[in-house]
Amino acid sequence: MPATDYDDFAQAYAxxxxxxxxxxxxxxxxxxxxxxxxxxxxxxxxxxxxGPMAAELRASGADVAGFDASAAMVDxxxxxxxxxxxxxxxxxREPLPYDDAEFDDVVASLVLHxxxxxxxxLGELRRVLKPGGRLLVAVNHPAAYAIVYPDADxxxxxxxxxxxxxxxxxxxxxxxxxxxxxxxxxxxxxxxxIATISEPPPAQDTPADxxxxxxxxGQSFMCFLFFVLEAT
Numbered sequence: 001m002p003a004t005d006y007d008d009f010a011q012a013y014a015x016x017x018x019x020x021x022x023x024x025x026x027x028x029x030x031x032x033x034x035x036x037x038x039x040x041x042x043x044x045x046x047x048x049x050x051g052p053m054a055a056e057l058r059a060s061g062a063d064v065a066g067f068d069a070s071a072a073m074v075d076x077x078x079x080x081x082x083x084x085x086x087x088x089x090x091x092x093r094e095p096l097p098y099d100d101a102e103f104d105d106v107v108a109s110l111v112l113h114x115x116x117x118x119x120x121x122l123g124e125l126r127r128v129l130k131p132g133g134r135l136l137v138a139v140n141h142p143a144a145y146a147i148v149y150p151d152a153d154x155x156x157x158x159x160x161x162x163x164x165x166x167x168x169x170x171x172x173x174x175x176x177x178x179x180x181x182x183x184x185x186x187x188x189x190x191x192x193x194i195a196t197i198s199e200p201p202p203a204q205d206t207p208a209d210x211x212x213x214x215x216x217x218g219q220s221f222m223c224f225l226f227f228v229l230e231a232t
Contacts, residue, residue: 005173006049010072012167014050021202021210023110027138027224028053029203031109034136034196034228038062041104044128046092047111051077054085057107065103067096092121098128105129109138110224113175116159118183122190126231135192135229141199144222145177155179180225187229196228 006013017023031053035043039061045054048066050073058064058081066081067090068074074089081087090097093115106125115121125135146154161174178186187194201220202211215221 006070007072009166009169009171010070010076012169014076016166017050017052021206022223025203025206025210027109030198030200030226031107031136031138032056034198034226035105035107038105042102044098044103044106046106046108046125048077048087049073051080053107053109055080058085092124096124096128100127101130102128103130103133105134105136107136112137113140116176118186119189122186126191129231131231133231135231137227137229138224140175141222141225142177142180147222157182191232192229193232194227195230198226200226
């Protein structure tokens with residue numbers, strides 16, 4: 001994902017991220033639930049955006065660091081978190097600016113599906129994790145791709161682009177679909193074991209007016225797929 005993609009609409013995305021269904025009431029609460037007790041743990045937020053996840057992890061007692069490919073996003077995160085949090089501009093497709101075995105946990109929420117190749121990024125995330133550390137991942141659900149694009153080849157790694165509206169601004173995002181078995185193979189090749197797969201409902205406190213028509217409170221829907229991976 002080119003760094004300029006999010007630079008162009010960083011503020012609009014950050015505003016939407018605070019209250020929309022997909023980020024505020026689905027991806028972020030589930031990632032925090034899967035993280036559990038992070039008190040005293042060193043946690044890296046990979047693709048930190050404007051910093052809402054890092055802020056909640058820090059509030060739960062974690063020693064947080066974060067990076068994003070978008071300099072504009074990192075600037076917003078610095079405004080939120082202050083100068084005492086290690087925030088950097090870095091790209092997952094390149095070597096990361098961290099030492100080996102530096103972190104207890106890495107969270108990578110809605111990041112990997114922007115990347116065509118996972119081998120290098122997952123290798124770097126494994127490198128910066130301590131042995132037995134955890135990588136928490138949220139990606140676009142591969143089955144949702146098959147539902148939205150019924151004529152596409154589910155089993156092929158495929159690039160696709162969709163439009164989204166963030167705080168009134170329409171933007172186009174490009175993703176890479178890959179089938180579930182390809183995800184699992186990539187995790188294993190990088191030295192991870194799948195400990196948990198989650199397909200949750202929205203958070204219990206989701207306002208009724210945020211839910212799409214027909215989705216009842218507490219009802220799961222096809223959107224993102226969540227993993228907890230253990231570094232072997």
